[in-house]
Amino acid sequence: MSDFGDDDVGGGRDDVFEEEDVTEFFEPEVAEGDEDQDQLANGEDQDNIVVSGDPSAAANASRTDKSSRDKKIPDEERNTTPYMTKYERARILGTRALQISMNAPVLVDLEGETDPLQIAIKELREKKIPLIVRRYLPDGYYEDWTCEELLQLGHRIGSTAAMTNNERHAAEGDPLLPPRGLTNPFEADATNFSSVATATAAAAAHDHDHDDNADNRTTAQRLRIAIPCLLCFFCLVVGEALLTTPVLQIRENLICRAMFPDLLPSGADLSRHPLCKSNRVQVELALVNGWELTFMLLPSILTGVSWGIAADRHGRMRILQLANLGVLLSLFWQVTVYSFPDVLPLRLVWLQGAFLLLGGGASTYMALLYTIASDISSEAYRATAILYLGTAFHTATLLGGPITYFAMRRGARFAFGLGIGFWVLVLALTTVIPETRSDAAVRRARADALQDDADATKHAWWDIRPLVWDLVRQTRMVTRIIFLKNATLGILLFSTIFSTLGKAGDNLKQQYAAKRFGWTMAETSFLDSIKGAVSIILTAAILPAISQVLLAKFRLPPIIKDWWMTIGSLCMVVIGSACLTAAGSGGVFIASLVIQQLGGGYEFAFRSMASEMVDSSHIAMLFTAHSVFQLVSEAGAGPVLATVFRMGLDVGASESAKA
Incomplete structure (x- = not known):
């Protein structure tokens, strides 16, 4: 019996409820391999x-x-x-x-x-x-x-x-x-x-x-930046052209009067005087110009990258205006030396390089203009924007000659003053260009500045250790970003030395053509016009069209597109140079020169490609480093090319003697 009066076995009088087996609905198991077969x-x-x-x-x-x-x-x-x-x-x-x-x-x-x-x-x-x-x-x-x-x-x-x-x-x-x-x-x-x-x-x-x-500017906002930027580039190149010839004439006159004070009438035009073409005058003129180039290149080489880093951190416009101010101060120093020849020796023009420590000079200025063009354009259209800067450069170069010629007819000092006026106009144009850095770049720059302020310690004004430490830190940063973090970019920048070395031989082409085909130097001057016309058509129409075809039709990524344009430009340079070497007549020489000039888009495609290989907060540093490599190459190009040209003449003379 149970506690409730029922039998333990039998279940009492009530009917016993028997549980039924529960039917479970399981998903059928997927056989091994069925899932892959279903996906296939x-x-x-x-x-x-x-x-x-x-x-x-x-x-x-x-x-x-x-x-x-x-x-x-x-x-x-x-x-x-x-x-x-x-x-x-x-x-x-x-x-x-x-x-x-x-x-x-x-x-x-x-x-x-x-x-x-x-x-x-x-x-x-x-x-x-x-x-x-x-x-x-x-x-x-x-x-x-x-x-x-x-x-x-x-x-x-x-x-x-x-x-x-x-x-x-x-x-x-x-x-x-x-x-x-x-x-x-x-x-x-x-x-x-x-x-x-x-x-x-x-x-x-x-x-x-x-x-x-990302660049979210409207078309009107981009044009507001692009048009003054193009005008700055144009005025800069024209101003440089206006300054070159008058400076040579003014210095020649000053040297001539200093060497022959009693033989030259005061106030007379000395541009064609035979005494001013004497060896004594020309040797001194070459000495002044040669050392001036060295003293002007050194500040840009030493401080160019530092100013590029400053442009990334503090803004493009500030450094752009400082570079412009440094160039103007150097020009005003030249005016001072030319105005008081009895008090100031002509060789004091070498000191103008000290003013270029402010901003890095014209090379930094041009690098920052390329940086601005990169800031306001997307990756796909960056090459086109830089190519249009190239169009402005070649147009100004082509027009600079006639403008200088007509200005020189009114006197060398008038042309020199007009060149300074163009630089003043450039300074005025920079005041209407807004800042072009992206918001992210500005925030990173502010964070870096705050970190530097927090880590900074006070030093006496005469203590140069902070300056040395900043120089070491910047060198490490440039080495890490350009060479160690991206070895490909470092190799590409290093190759700039050789490409610039080849461009520096343009003057030798005229000298070679004059000797090879019996032309006068005046007759070879039309070669510059041919190169300028081809370059304008190339950068204004041909290369932008090729860029758009590679993007739209072939759907190449921007960096791959720029790589192909760079390779194609270099191939045209190599083919044209080989044809120039083998040219046996003036017509073939000119045709070969045109082929070679079709590779003139190399520098602009290279800048666009390189800009896509670094963060946007380091674009100015990249372009100024590129300019420094170019300046280093230019500094050594003259002696190297002169030696090679002399060796070529010796080989040609020996071959002629054997024949």
Whole structure:
């Protein structure tokens, strides 16, 4: 009996309820290999798909009876926004970083990088991420976009015109973007990406910096910067041309009067006087000019990169105006020496190099103009912007000769004063150019300045240790950024020495043509006009058209496009130089010169390519370093080319003697 009066066995009078076997509905197990076969049947790999769009439709996609392939919208009928959203960018970088961390094949050159997220960012920058963005629509249908399509089309849209406010609000309300109140965008998706949460947060931070670095200026704002920049470049080159010839004439007259004070009438024109063409006068003139070049190059070589770093940190316009002021002070010093020849010896013009320590001189000025052109243009159109600066340079060079000729007819001092006037005009133009650095670059510069202020210690005014330490620190930074962190960029900059060495031989071409074909020096002057005309057509029309074809038709990334343009330009230079060497007549020589000049876009394509290899906060440092390499090459080009030319004449003479 039990405690309740019932029998323990038998269950009392009530009917015994017998439990029925529970029928469990289990999903049929997927046989090994069936999942892969299903993916192959659908022609896709789910691991390489990033889900976007309507979250409900994406979550229900796997529960529908209809095949996923039947719900795919054909590529030609896709109508969602053809650019990558911030949400998609973060998802892509996080997914790709996870794949790379699991030893997935990497599609870019690592260059020593080991962080999976940084590798993914580099793949995204070079448009080589092998992922597909699947955008689900509310009705369950979806569109597939490759990363390359979204990056290429989005870049083209962004570079064609800036978004208006209405367009921006429409984009923010796009169904492809996550809800505004969603703190974690991955909560809206049924797929679990918790393992890449850290990578996604870092990717979002990178995307924020990417937006700050992007150029969101309107066309009118860009023109407001570009037009004064082009005018500055034009006036600078014309001003340099106006100063060269008058300075030679003024110095020759001053030396001649100093050596023959009793034989020359006062106030007379000495430009054709035979005494002024004597060897004594010409030797002294060559000495003054030769050492002047050395004293003017040294400040730019020693301080050029430092001023470039300052331009990255404190702004382009400030350093640009300081460089302009330094050039004007050096010109005013020349005026002072020329105005008081009885008191100040002519050789005191060598001291004008001291004023170029302020701003780095004309070479730094030109480097900063290239920097401004790089700041206001996107990667795709950077080469075109720099090419237009080249057009302004060649146009000014071509017009500088006639302008100088007519100015010299009114006197050397008038032409010299007109050249100074052009530099004053350049200074006035710089006051209307706004700052061109990106917001991210400004923030980084401010953070660096605050860090330097926090680390700084007070020293006596005569203590040079802080200056030495700053010089060492800047040298280390330049070495790390240009040579160690990116060895390819360092090699490219070093190659500038040899390209500049070749350009320095232009004067020898005239001398070679005069000797080879029996021309006079006056007759060889038309070679400069031919080169100038070809260069203008090249930089204004031919190379910009080639750049757009490579971008639009061949869809090359900007840096690859610039690389091909650089290689093509160098090939034209090599072919033209070989033809010049073998030219047996004047006509063939001129045709060869045209072919060689078609490679004149090398420098501009090179600058554009190099600017894409460094962060935007170091562009000015890069271009000033490039100018320093050019100046070093120019300093040694004269003796080297003169020696080679003399050796060539000796070889030619020996061959003629044998014949």
